[in-house]
Amino acid sequence: MKALLKCAGLLLTLGAVACVDPEDQPSKVHDFRVLGISTEKPELYASTCEQTPEALDQLADEITYRALLVDPAGEGRPIRYELWACADTADTTCSDETSRAKLAEGTTTAGELVLPIRPGAVRVGDDRLLLERVIEDDAYKGLGGIRMPLVLHVTAGDEEVYAQKLMVFWCPLVEGMKENVQPVLPGLRVDDVPWEDGALPELSGPGPFLMTSEDVSALEETYVVPGLRLNAVTLKEAWEISWHTTLGDFSPQVTGGADFGGQQGRHRTEWEPAEGATAQDVTFWAVVRDGRGGSSWLMRRAHWSP
Amino acid sequence: MSPNLKARSALAAATLLLTTPALAQEPQAGAPPAEAAQAHQPTITKPPELVQQVEAQYPPDALTQGLTASVRLIITIAEDGAVSDVQPTEAVGNGFDEAAIAAVRQFRFSPAEVDGVPAPVQVEYVYHFTLNAPPPPEGETPTEQEAPKATLTGQLISRGSRSRVAGATVRCGDDPEAPEATSDAEGRFTLEVPPGECAVRVVASGYQLYQTKELLKENETTEVNFYLAPSGGALETVVRSERPKKEVVRRTITREEAQKTPGTFGDPIRVIQALPGVARAPFISGELLVRGSNPGQTATMMDGVSIPILFHLLGGPSVVNAEFIDQLDFYPGGYGSQYGRAVGGVVEVGTRKGAADTLHGSVKVDVLDAGFFLEAPITDGISVAAAARRSYIDTLLPAFLPKDDGKTLSVVPKYWDYQLRVDFGAKRGAPSEADAGGARSSGYVMAFGSDDQLRVVSSGPKTERDLSLDTRTLFHRVKGDWTYRKGALTSVFTPYVGYDGVSFEFGTAKQDGVGYTVGAREVVGMELSSALTVRTGLDLVYEHQSYDVQFPAPEDFEYVAFPGAESVGELLVEKLALGAFDGALFLEADMKVGKFTFTPGVRGNLQLVGDTQNVALDPRLWVRFAATERTSLKGSLGLYSQPPESFRFISLPYGNPDLVYQRAFQSSLGVEHRFTDVLNVDVTGFFNRRFKNIALPGQLVEREGGGVVQLPYSNDGIGRAWGIELMAKKDRASATDKWSGWISYTFSRALDGRAGPKPDGGGGFGGGDFGGDSDATYGLSPWDQTHILTLVGSYILGSGWELGGRFRYTTGRPTTPLDHGYDVYRSDPNRYTPTFGPYASARASGFHQLDVRVDKNFQFQSWTLTAYLDVQNLYNAENAEFVFNDYRGRREYEIPGIPILPVVGLKGSF
Known part of the structure; x- marks a missing residue:
């Protein structure tokens, strides 16, 4: 009954929200944003949960931090950045000076910001590993892994964004656990035609144009996490793709994922150019997330004419 | 010509207006539900008789002009037979009104009795001013001889509804000396008159004067049926309920108000939202938000049995069919000890006893559903009433759903409900059965239930995902009611059983739940003296619920x-079952001390669920001071308890077996004044404090044996509300009175939240989803509305037309404003976190809306057709129901409410 009521409430709310069409949409990229953040590896995995030197070394490995910065109206302006690591996942700006450490800073431009970092080796305060502070702040006692917030503070002109990514550190708490593999889209299709990187397909007319991802079902991992009762819980990834463009918008703007009944979405969306737009090259991004910290993206371009 | 006036048909012809009496031991005052239900149809066991009549002075001017008139009066007769009030239903002028009132004020009646007890009643009385023919010239003497006779016999039937008209006078012509007959309970009469043409005149309360001509032959009997037209276009005689109020506040909604209040779609529960103390719920939701309480904290019962689900699918009509109700009593707070299981208000739906005269019924059709209502006597003393309703949206909806190759969308919503009541015991209007010991028993059996089903399937290669949702919610309740009265003792026993079925299927998620309920309520009342009445009783219920x-x-x-x-988890299969008992023992007394009535009471509550045992003691007191006959001061204070629903006690992590009773302290102080019998004003202030309420989620705690768990529920919920309520209500004085309506205004402030810190994992409804990164866990309730104004009016236009309107204004609900300085983006969920200003420091725009309803009755000889148009939001106000933020938390958007919404319907009744 509760679920029914929730569904009813949801339907009413969605119906009401459908009556309002905010101008600003996630898929309409018209100003400065961070569209996605990825770390390679997506998680750092120690081979044992004992605090051995070997395990600490594994958790202190260097990773590659990537942030997808877009600034279509910026005309190549400089973007100032600072990258922080801190202890509290609720501290979305890493504002607590006692438990944060700066990992990098500098100036860049729109595109991919790539930084090599070693968050597992960061120390704060009285020379303690930040990892230890993260565990202390974790109400779940590490049953969801050690989740260290990495906060990128970027400034472009008068636009300012704090972008948080959780860096996950794991060890084999229950049997069957294994290291996460970065989700990577095998390719995209436009109107059911393969859309290769570097290609510039011609699209004309008002659309909508069908955009899909190549089948990812074989890439979605089955994995094991510790349960809250200290048991092993088996899960299967249900990737989500968020779609973005410099012209028009997507519907739906996010594809895939699963609902609480386990029903998974198709990676199928429709792109519709903006009304009254003139012919131009359009940039598209598809950012994939595996729901456990892994993320990557593809960028494609096309030439559209009315 | 000599004046001769005649107060004819004083009470023989006057029909009692069914004014409900005040009875010292009468159960409905502050009544336990079963008793209250009984009280809705009191039986007049002894009508008042006119023992002292005073002739009115014929107005001199009218006499000079040779004018005659009939003055229709409503006389209120006190318990001792004295006339306490006289009001004309319609002024006739020329001094007749004043003369009639002056005379009637001096009348004296024998005390009327209702259910065997002296009680105040109202009667309608017609005072005829007529002029006699001049006396015969001197010297002429009437010849003494046996006059030939003819007989006129027949039945009086209400046009349009076929109700039998009792208590009407039938006569030939307007000669005051002519013989007359009075119709019996079946509407039958027999009149013996001289043969020849009879200018038939039928006078009946609530009906227009009926006149026709019949040619009567000597020594023959002429049998006729006369169809009388109800006056004022109403189908039924105006019923005024004047039960004594011991509760500080009890608002009563009649069936007609429940069916005809504009903007409510004829839904009885939604009418309650137009009463003081009730905040406006969003859209057309019928949620009852009473004096700062949250949804689910107001108990709704049908004849004392809790209604498990109040509304059909997706905020549809309530499961309470308006045709089946007798009236609704709404207690916003300060109710008696016999009521429990609520920390907000109480709504008591009293059902309708079947007709005692003949078969009646109605069929109603609107855009959502169709239903019928039937009532009839089965044998002498047994009557039945039944109603059922079924939606047909499932058959209409496919025509409106989009059709596209590669996409299949199927939405099948269905609902139905039913009510059935069989009454045993005294027939309406007849003396109650009495056994040799002077005891009287009556009772009834009632069943009600509903079924809601919703199936949504979306599939096909062009859809974003395949979706399948299948839900069903079903319940049945059967209750008995046995009322036993002997002397000063009254006992009401109400056993009931119930079945609940809930199934839910969404993708691979499935839940099948079955619940069985058995319960009983026993209330014993004893009038120990005229100053002391004691009531005590038990209120027990046991539920067994199981879930696959x-x-x-x-x-x-x-x-x-x-x-x-979210990843797809491994499939879990569980079978859960638990039994839950909740029982209460209550005791209260009415003590009259001068003009004061004190009613102290206490209710002890015990809940047993698994290994959990909860106890709560609720002392209560309310006081009424009758300052004058028309003015009373009243006050109350007390504790109230509501057990958490049984399903919340299932084992961790899906339930919390450590929950305790939700509690509330309620207090109020007010004054009420009756300007006239039909115009009342009530002003009441209140202060409530809720504590140990259910909040979700609870805190994150370590489990015994390792691991952690977030308690799904806790008793951390707290709240506070205070305010003042005004209710001014004008009822119809008689069937010919055209105006009725009320003004309802509430000034209030409601706070809500949780005691203690915000739990890890966020807040939730009732626990306060306090938005953003704020640590606040207590503040203005999301339902707080400072000003709540409702104006309801209805006017009978005549010729079967009736016009009604409802205007509402409420302050906008609290919102937490954005304080955007920069974007905060969380890459993992691909979401932005808005930055908020102080919690609940802003409000949405105020809400205002006008709803209008037009009814038109087409009255035929044996049935009546009613067509109605109910228009919500007539001037299409763009009200803000919610305030949402854009996805980056930079701008706020107001979500508009329901635009102009016309609904048409038809109802045929006989």
Whole structure:
């Protein structure tokens, strides 16, 4: 009954929200944003949960931090950045000076910001590993892994964004656990035609144009996490793709994922150019997330004419 | 010509207006539900008789002009037979009104009795001013001889409804000396008159004067049926309920108000939202938000049995069919000890006893559903009433759903409900049965239930995902009611059983739940003296619930969720079952001390669920001071308890077996004044404090044996509300009175939240989803509305037309404003976190809306057709129901409410 009521409430709310069409949409990229953040590896995995030197070394490995910065109206302006690591996942700006450490800073431009970092080796305060502070702040006692917030503070002109990514550190708490593999889209299709990187397909007319991802079902991992009762819980990834463009918008703007009944979405969306737009090259991004910290993206371009 | 006036048909012809009496031992005052239900149809066991009549002075001017008139009066007769009030239903002028009132004020009646007890009643009385023919010239003497006779016999039937008209006078012509007959309970009469043409005149309360001509032959009997037209276009005689109020506030809604209040779609529960103390719920939701309480904290009962589900699918009509109700009593707070299981208000739906005269019924059709109502006597003393309703949206909806190759969308919503009541005991209007010991028994059996089904399937290669949702919610309740009265003792026993079925299927998630309920209520009342009445009783219920569930392992219950795309968990299969007992013992007394009535009471509550045992003691007191006959001061204070629903006690992590009773302290102080019998004003202030309420989620705690768990519920919920309520209500004085309506205004402030820190994992409804990164856990309730004004009016236009309107204004609900300085983006869930200003420091725009309803009755000889148009939001106001933020938390958007919405319907009744 509760679920029914929730569904009813949801339907009413969605119906009401459908009556309002905010101008600003996630898929309409018209100003400065961070569209996605990825770390390679997506998680750092120690081979044992004992605090051995070997395990600490594994958790202190260097990773590659990537942030997808877009600034279509910026005309190549400089973007100032600072990258922080801190202890509290609720501290979305890493504002607590006692438990944060700066990992990098500098100036860049729109595109991919790539930084090599070693968050597992960061120390704060009285020379303690930040990892230890993260565990202390974790109400779940590490049953969801050690989740260290990495906060990128970027400034472009008068636009300012704090972008948080959780860096996950794991060890084999229950049997069957294994290291996460970065989700990577095998390719995209436009109107059911393969859309290769570097290609510039011609699209004309008002659309909508069908955009899909190549089948990812074989890439979605089955994995094991510790349960809250200290048991092993088996899960299967249900990737989500968020779609973005410099012209028009997507519907739906996010594809895939699963609902609480386990029903998974198709990676199928429709792109519709903006009304009254003139012919131009359009940039598209598809950012994939595996729901456990892994993320990557593809960028494609096309030439559209009315 | 000599004046001769005649107060004819004083009470023989006057029909009692069914004024409900005040009875010292009468159960409905502050009544337990079963008693209250009984009280809705009191039986007049002894009508008042006119023992002292005073002739009115014929107005001199009218006499000079040779004018005659009939003055129709409503006389209120006190318990001792004295006339306490006289009001004309319609002024006739020329001094007749004043003369009639002056005379009638001096009348004296024998005390009327209702259910065997002296009681105040109202009668309608017609005072005829007529002029006699001049006396015969002197010297002429009437010849003494046996006059030939003819007989006119027949039945009086209400036009349009076929009700039998009792208590009417039938006569030939307007000669005051002519013989007359009075119709019996079946509407039958027999009149013996001289043969020849009879200018038939039928006078009946609530009906227009009926005149026709019949040619009567000597020594023959002429049998006729006369169809009388109800006056004022109403189908039924105006019923005024004047039960004594011991509760500080009890608002009563009649069936007609429940059916005809504009903007409510004829839904009885939604009418309650137009009463003081009730905040406006969003859209057309019928949620009852009473004096700062949250949804689910107001108990709704049908004849004392809790209604498990109040509304059909998706905020549809309530499961209470307006045709089946007798009236609704709404207690916003300060109710008696016999009521429990609520920390907000109480709504008591009194059902309708079947007709005692003949078969009646109605069929109603509107855009959502169709239903019928039937009532009839089965044998002498047994009557039945039944109603059922079924939606047909499922058959209409496919025509409106989009059709596209590669996409299949099927939405099948269905609902139905039924009510059935069989009454045993005294026939309406007849003396109650009495056994040799002077005891009287009556009772009834009632069943009600509803079924809601919703199936949604979306599939096909062009859809974003295949979706399948299948839900069903079903319940049945059967209750008995046995009322026993002997002397000063009254006992009401109400046993009931119930069945609940809930099934839910969404993808691979399934839940099948079955619940069985058995309960009983026993209330014993004893009038120990005229100054002391004691009531005590038990209120017990046992539920057994079992669930077969299968669902993918849910995050945060089985494992720690990672923000973002939810993975598909392994399938869990569980069988859950638990039994829950909740019982209460209550005791209260009415003590009259001068003009004061004190009613102290106490209710002891015990809840047993699994190994959990909860106890709560609720002392209560209310006081009434009758300052004058028309003015009373009243006050109350007390504690109230509501057990958490049984399903919340299932084992961790899906339930919390350590929950305790939700509690509230309620107090109020007010004054009420009756300007006239039909115009009342009530002003009441209140202060409520809620504590140990259910809040969700609870805190994150370590489990015994290792691991952690987030308690799904806790007793951390707290709240506070205070305010003042005004209710001014004008009822119809008689069937010919055209105006009725009320003004309802509430000034209030409601706070809500949780005691203690915000739990890890966020807030939730009732626990305060306090938005953003704020640590606040207590503040203005999301339902707080400073000003709540409702104006309701209805006017009978005549010729079967009736016009009604409802205007509402409420202050906008609290919102937490954005304080955007920069974007905060969380990459893992691909979401922005808005930055908020102070919690609940802003409000949405105020709400205002006008709803209008037009009814038109087409009255035929044996039935009546009613067509209605109910228009919500007539001037299409763009009201803000919610305030949402854009996805980056930079701008706020107001979500508009229901635009102009016309609904038409038809109802045929006989």
